[in-house]
Amino acid sequence: xxxxxxxxxxxxxxxxxxxxxxxxxxxxxxxxxxxxxxxxxxxxxxxxxxxxxxxxxxxxxxxxxxxxxxxxxxxxxxxxxxxxxxxxxxxxxxxxxxxxxxxxxxxxxxxxxxxxxxxxxxxxxxxxxxxxxxxxxxxxxxxxxxxxxxxxxxxxxxxxxxxxxxxxxxxxxxxxxxxxxxxxxxxxxxxxxxxxxxxxxxxxxxxxxxxxxxxxxxxxxxxxxxxxxxxxxxxxxxxxxxxxxxxxxxxxxxxxxxxxxxxxxxx
Numbered sequence: 001x002x003x004x005x006x007x008x009x010x011x012x013x014x015x016x017x018x019x020x021x022x023x024x025x026x027x028x029x030x031x032x033x034x035x036x037x038x039x040x041x042x043x044x045x046x047x048x049x050x051x052x053x054x055x056x057x058x059x060x061x062x063x064x065x066x067x068x069x070x071x072x073x074x075x076x077x078x079x080x081x082x083x084x085x086x087x088x089x090x091x092x093x094x095x096x097x098x099x100x101x102x103x104x105x106x107x108x109x110x111x112x113x114x115x116x117x118x119x120x121x122x123x124x125x126x127x128x129x130x131x132x133x134x135x136x137x138x139x140x141x142x143x144x145x146x147x148x149x150x151x152x153x154x155x156x157x158x159x160x161x162x163x164x165x166x167x168x169x170x171x172x173x174x175x176x177x178x179x180x181x182x183x184x185x186x187x188x189x190x191x192x193x194x195x196x197x198x199x200x201x202x203x204x205x206x207x208x209x210x211x212x213x214x215x216x217x218x219x220x221x222x223x224x225x226x227x228x229x230x231x232x233x234x235x236x237x238x239x240x241x242x243x244x245x246x247x248x249x250x251x252x253x254x255x256x257x258x259x260x261x262x263x264x265x266x267x
Contacts, residue, residue: 008078008081008085013049016035016042017049019034026066028046049066052081054078113247115242116240118238119238121235125236127241128224131222132216135219136169136171137220138172138173138217138218139172139174140175140176140217141176142213142217144181144212156188156192157192163196164197164200173197174205176208176211176255176258177205178207194266198266205265206259206264213225214226215251217248217252220245220249222244223247223248224239224241224242225240
């Protein structure tokens with residue numbers, strides 16, 4: 001169950017605030033009995049509640065009396081405090097990431113060929129998005145048949161977002177589709193591409209019948225090959241990622257003339 005402790009109050013503070021709401025204006029001694037907060041702690045607790053603007057005191061009375069701020073107002077104030085704390089934490093983590101990025105980017109990349117594979121629609125998508133996110137210069141997307149990255153659900157949204165982020169980093173993105181692929185594209189996918197990708201100067205889509213397979217070339221150094229599911233239509237079974245500059249160069253060489261002969265497409 002949700003509790004005031006989830007919003008940052010201590011156990012004693014939560015007890016005291018609830019007791020104040022029920023009791024109305026009351027003294028510290030009376031509140032100590034009503035809330036089971038020890039008398040030796042009650043003044044510290046009340047001072048903390050006042051500091052957080054969750055309670056007010058009547059200093060003119062003897063003994064001093066306290067009253068709780070209305071619950072709606074109190075919860076809004078606690079929420080605002082939590083939001084500020086989270087924003088500060090986000091800024092701190094962003095600074096840490098910036099420092100680590102500068103440090104880790106200084107290491108020399110390993111050029112030895114390497115391949116990996118992820119099996120299953122979700123795992124395959126995670127690997128594909130990861131590799132698109134790693135692009136620094138160029139992404140080539142080639143698709144000859146409907147696969148999960150062109151579905152109407154959040155899968156297409158994740159791929160589109162990864163491509164848009166790449167474009168904003170200055171990465172060029174080229175998409176080559178077969179005419180059959182274009183005809184079967186869901187309207188929602190075309191709309192995503194029009195709104196999120198086509199406004200960028202470094203994004204271009206072309207269509208050609210001379211296309212086979214579905215794969216992505218990343219920075220001319222690695223290739224992501226999508227394996228369609230043999231039993232489920234429009235779903236990717238696995239993604240195989242080959243980080244091999246020589247192999248990627250061969251694929252890029254095969255792609256280049258097909259791209260040149262392809263017709264420009266506006267989705």
